[in-house]
Amino acid sequence: MLNRTSLLAAPALAAALLFSAPAAQAQISTPAASPKSTVTQRVGLTDITITYSRPSLKGRQAFGTLVPFGKRWRTGANQTTSIKFSDDVTVEGKKIPAGEYGIYTIPNKTEWLVVFNKSTKQGADVDGFKDDQDVARVSVKPYKLGNKVETFTIGFSDITPATANVDMMWELTGAKFKVTSEVEPKVMAQIDEKVIKNASPSANDLAAAAVYYYDNDKDLKQALAWMQKANATDPKFWNVHTEAKIRLKMKDYKGTVASAEQSKKLALDAKNADYVKMNEDLIVEAKKTGKL
Template sequence: MKNAMNRTLLMVVAMLFAATSAFAQIETPRPSPSAKFTQTVGLTDVTLDYSRPGIKGRTIFGDLVPYGKIWRTGANAATKISFSKDVTLEGNKVPAGDYALYTIPGETEWTVMIYKDLGLGGNVARYDEKNELVRFKVSTKELPWPMETFTIGVGNISDKSATIDILWEKTYAAVKMEVDTDTQVMASIEQFSKNPMGSVGGQFAQAANYYYLNDKDLNKALKWMTKAIEINPNAFWNIQRKAEIQAKMKDYKAAIATAKKSLEVAKAAQNDFGYIASNEKLIEAWKTKL
């Protein structure tokens, strides 16, 4: 009986020790912390998932990262890049999907490869050109200051393009990316215009704004904005945009009348968000066009 009790006691102590050990595991920072982010360009999401080593007093390019050899473009596994819609990289078409990003650094020029096999990871010794989707070259620039932590970002963003920026040590390489936002927007507007939800004034205003800002059919823009105002007559911002559409059509008399209506509605609102002043400026400017 005594032996049985001793065995039970030993088992309980062992279990407690194991549980304590599990909770007492040491955690330290990763040498190359991971990063993941998504940036929208136009209507396309670009997602980057990569690890970020530091310089840590080392010489990077030409030493730690040799020139002329395939690099996983980061630390640990290869950098992963994803596109929610088709894009163009430096003139090369890349379908929507998930890819690995490999590079071959050079002193003044890098080769960039979009790779279809995500399973390769950092094992560049098994790199197979047959799995490349596209390969192209980009020039590099020297940074005016050292970038301690390896960084990939998306910059110079517009509705139609951006750059995928790679920075480390004193080297900067940028890949130009283009997205076909206009085709995507026009398709959605076309679908909406064929079977519009009559109560959704914001949709009419959104379509009108896109046509106005992108120099498309102003007659359609005017028609849609007029409909948006019928649905929400207190939206003085839409009334002002209608005036701007009319002015762009060089109908300054109508534009002034519409801007005065926007001014009237804005004055009646609790907060005009600066539209009173902007309407007054537009009216004075358009008077000189009569």
């Protein structure tokens, strides 16, 4: 039989149990030994995202010990490293459709095999891995790094308007593969839609199309026509400078000087010393080359 003291204590005990239960169940959060990392790079018009976990050496040897030679590696710690392409790409000559894939590697002393697999959750063990899910396999040569990398690192290097290298680096070893984005068809489709077939293209679209033609050695007469049209309605010092460069490439030296002088004046008004200097250099080059 409960006495008065027990009855009074019961609600307090229940409340204590109620509020202490979540605290007892909560887990302690500590820093991960191999923290998760995500790196993203736009290559051309394609976004590439890599998610991986980063183990550290901590006095150990990486390749040949922590990562045995000749065996499949998930290219990181904890779980398989994943790579996501927003558009179709080419990796070391192999076409890979847009999508997300697991990156598995088989390191050796003189060659690495890089495997792109449809699954990001297969693990790296031989028994559980499904080769029929591979979308591409490429071989790359490892190289020696100039400085020791304590924590496994994946990054991007040698970026151009259409390509980039994906670098995998740990200890004194690096390996990389080249990703190529399909830029030309996409840009040309936009130019066709927004400039060629558009009765009233904007000055920005006209200038962008002209710059693309100039940068990629396409029809310079067409590039000049587009840039002139853009500058006629909305002259910007950077666009007028590009018009001068197009004229120089076409060996129109007098036109180059005239456009560069106009761009220089606009740059002076905008207090942009860099473009003032670039235009002055362009004028000197045009006068010297054209013997003006």
